[in-house]
Ligand SMILES: Nc1ncnc2c1ncn2[C@@H]1O[C@H](COP(=O)(O)OP(=O)(O)OP(=O)(O)O)[C@@H](O)[C@H]1O
């Protein structure tokens with residue numbers, strides 16, 4: 001059987017600090033923080049105050065801002081930022097390919113750490129720029145921010161480039177960068193260092209080739225000493241690019257001495273199967289719920305296309321339950337955006353509509369979260385004038401992304417569903433399960449939250465005692481409302497609280513943690529106690545000093561007591577270890593003879609009394625069917641009044657094995673064993689008498 005710890009391991013985390021809202025104090029840090037510099041640094045730093053004048057306001061020229069604040073352009077100077085330089089150059093080559101001017105891209109990392117990206121596209125224009133006399137277009141592109149051919153949509157329809165910033169940033173942050181352009185029968189070359197031309201553009205000869213080659217090495221002044229491209233990362237980026245456009249072949253080479261892992265030194269990457277192949281390769285052997293739903297649709301008459309592949313796995317995808325890899329104009333968007341939203345919404349709407357059509361009412365529960373919860377998806381869109389967040393383009397923000405994706409994916413999805421009803425209902429069932437899981441989790445959270453705010457919300461059926469402090473107080477857990485009624489009358493209001501439990505308490509030994517949390521009686525009990533289960537239980541949270549289980553002296557009553565003890569043992573064994581759990585010992589019989597009367601707990605006790613106190617007398621013996629049958633005064637006198645009653649403290653056997661054995665026998669799945677045991681050991685775990 002599972003250990004008690006593991007049973008509660010999967011209880012959700014507590015709502016952060018929600019149980020101490022009253023402790024929230026307005027941060028005193030703010031005024032202090034303001035005051036601190038004044039007190040501790042009487043002289044303002046940075047020279048005399050009057051030196052801050054118009055001359056302090058600098059305007060960074062050319063590529064200076066890039067070197068001063070690289071974070072703004074490439075998101076930092078870490079490894080990710082370093083590799084973003086490659087992304088910029090590769091994106092430009094890919095834009096040429098997607099515009100159908102280039103077919104072949106080569107990527108090479110050489111032994112000295114120079115990275116070369118070459119395409120056979122049109123070549124960056126080299127003629128003098130009309131607005132920058134004395135400079136070629138190439139030099140402008142390489143040294144002026146916001147210069148480029150992708151603003152108007154004339155030279156490129158759907159490009160990943162849009163800011164006119166990318167390659168100039170790469171130039172600014174490279175210790176050395178050489179550009180070679182082949183166009184109009186000539187070969188041209190120009191070199192730069194840290195963004196500055198090392199000389200004018202030169203025509204180095206005639207050539208029939210076409211295209212652009214950018215060869216560069218990142219600047220260690222920016223990225224730190226020893227910063228270098230990682231072949232594995234470059235290769236991964238290259239490969240995923242190749243999947244995004246069937247019309248391109250990318251040849252990869254890398255100096256073997258730079259490779260430290262399984263990255264190939266040479267590879268030809270060309271994937272006519274597109275994203276469907278990419279997904280297949282990504283998920284490998286994993287069993288999926290249905291075959292992948294994949295396709296590609298181009299918008300009629302206009303620039304705009306969506307390609308996708310998605311499948312579902314009940315066991316997740318290795319390192320994650322789900323993943324969505326999305327791209328816009330071949331630029332990876334790891335933070336998602338509108339295209340992902342559109343994709344999700346096409347799937348949700350399609351599935352819901354299918355559910356409605358096929359009479360599956362529960363389809364109404366489905367949300368985007370459920371559809372994506374166990375999905376592995378790849379989505380690539382091509383749109384005009386995309387809008388991204390920032391230069392690293394981690395998130396697509398164009399509304400067009402959503403509209404187009406949803407619109408282009410929806411029809412094919414409806415088709416896919418109706419084409420194969422078996423597959424469709426498998427998927428629908430799977431997603432509905434996710435929705436139900438989600439709703440269950442949400443409910444659990446609510447229970448948890450209720451537990452966290454227990455001071456404010458006690459269960460309605462709890463008759464609390466008036467004393468606020470736990471010390472000297474007792475909670476009586478009774479079964480049923482009628483017993484509850486008697487107990488309420490019999491109690492001492494100041495120190496004794498009554499919680500009647502209704503209905504059946506779950507058999508807690510074999511119940512899952514989920515089931516435990518769903519049991520209203522048990523969650524009410526936790527609320528009343530003021531504690532949480534499992535590792536979050538703290539004796540200090542207990543709202544009462546003693547917890548007393550007060551059930552009928554009948555077999556059923558003992559069974560319920562056994563259930564409750566098992567529950568406490570599983571959910572909060574410390575409560576028992578600390579000696580805070582007790583059992584009341586109500587009588588089963590009332591024996592009287594004339595003015596003489598007494599109560600007997602069980603048959604043995606009755607026989608004992610008959611043989612002693614009542615020996616030789618004509619007795620009347622009454623049997624209580626339940627606590628509810630006793631008069632309040634009787635209950636008080638026999639069971640509840642601290643001055644007269646007897647409580648039994650519940651203790652645990654010494655060894656863990658004995659405990660498990662006991663619990664298993666008491667509450668395990670084998671009913672007969674349990675009945676047998678309870679009957680023989682009516683007081684089982686109860687040991688020493690107390691008070
Ligand atoms: N490989 C290439 N082939 C043809 N033209 C190129 C190539 N690389 C760059 N260009 C030209 O240089 C311009 C500037 O490139 P850059 O990467 O700086 O900006 P962008 O691609 O327009 O926008 P972004 O800043 O979003 O990348 C491009 O718009 C394009 O006209």
Ligand SMILES: [Mg+2]
Pocket residue numbers: 088091092160161162165166167
């Ligand atoms: Mg670019």
